[in-house]
Amino acid sequence: MRRKLAAGNWKMNGLAASLAEVEALAKAHPAPRSEVLICPPATLIAQMAWKAKGGPVMVGGQDCHPEASGAHTGDIAAAMLKDAGASHVILGHSERRADHGETDAVVRAKAEAAHAAGLVAVICLGETEAQRDAGTTLDVIGSQLRGSVPAGATAANTVIAYEPVWAIGTGRTPTLAQIAEVHDFLRADLATRLAGAADVRLLYGGSVKPSNAAEIFATSNVDGALVGGASLKAAEFGAILAALDAA
Numbered sequence: 001m002r003r004k005l006a007a008g009n010w011k012m013n014g015l016a017a018s019l020a021e022v023e024a025l026a027k028a029h030p031a032p033r034s035e036v037l038i039c040p041p042a043t044l045i046a047q048m049a050w051k052a053k054g055g056p057v058m059v060g061g062q063d064c065h066p067e068a069s070g071a072h073t074g075d076i077a078a079a080m081l082k083d084a085g086a087s088h089v090i091l092g093h094s095e096r097r098a099d100h101g102e103t104d105a106v107v108r109a110k111a112e113a114a115h116a117a118g119l120v121a122v123i124c125l126g127e128t129e130a131q132r133d134a135g136t137t138l139d140v141i142g143s144q145l146r147g148s149v150p151a152g153a154t155a156a157n158t159v160i161a162y163e164p165v166w167a168i169g170t171g172r173t174p175t176l177a178q179i180a181e182v183h184d185f186l187r188a189d190l191a192t193r194l195a196g197a198a199d200v201r202l203l204y205g206g207s208v209k210p211s212n213a214a215e216i217f218a219t220s221n222v223d224g225a226l227v228g229g230a231s232l233k234a235a236e237f238g239a240i241l242a243a244l245d246a247a
């Protein structure tokens with residue numbers, strides 16, 4: 001049985017005052033059936049991990065450098081995230097692929113660094129609108145999957161998030177059939193290359209909110225969500241978590 005996962009990506013949002021949202025979430029959902037993860041900006045990881053200690057909320061980073069240490073001004077190594085209290089790290093988010101030119105090879109190297117540091121890598125994939133319109137979605141997803149997921153990936157150290165670029169922050173979502181098509185494809189493709197692929201969690205991300213969460217969570221091979229905007233407020237993220245627990 002794959003344990004469901006509700007993951008929040010705060011992106012470049014949140015100051016110390018926002019930590020109250022995590023406390024509110026843990027108070028409202030002290031013992032969820034699903035795993036709960038929040039990935040705040042790096043500046044909040046240590047404080048959030050401290051506040052979340054002993055509760056249901058796990059804390060993650062939003063990126064790490066592929067190398068373990070060195071002269072890389074402004075970057076953060078996987079071991080530093082772990083040291084600050086993180087258990088997970090989001091890698092290859094489309095905003096980083098677009099804003100920082102991250103290739104599949106870079107994402108794979110980062111995932112290897114995350115694994116070496118004992119972090120779970122949440123590896124993101126997704127097609128652009130032009131790629132979907134051109135009918136190349138599964139080709140794009142397949143090549144991102146093969147290029148970004150390292151050979152050492154297991155169900156214990158890796159989560160895959162399918163996030164169509166055109167659905168992120170837009171309020172638009174694919175049809176449930178489109179989500180199922182990609183998730184079924186991911187499951188089948190992983191099975192050809194990874195032992196234990198049946199246990200790897202597959203998240204959907206892109207405009208998940210309380211009103212569409214239940215139907216998305218009822219979709220084939222969807223094991224949870226990676227949530228951006230709706231993860232910033234405990235009430236909204238809590239409602240998504242409740243939908244996942246009920247799925």
Ligand code: PGA
Nearest residue numbers: 168169206207227228229
């Ligand atoms: P969104 O972002 O929920 O705000 O669409 C999702 C993501 O980028 O992970």
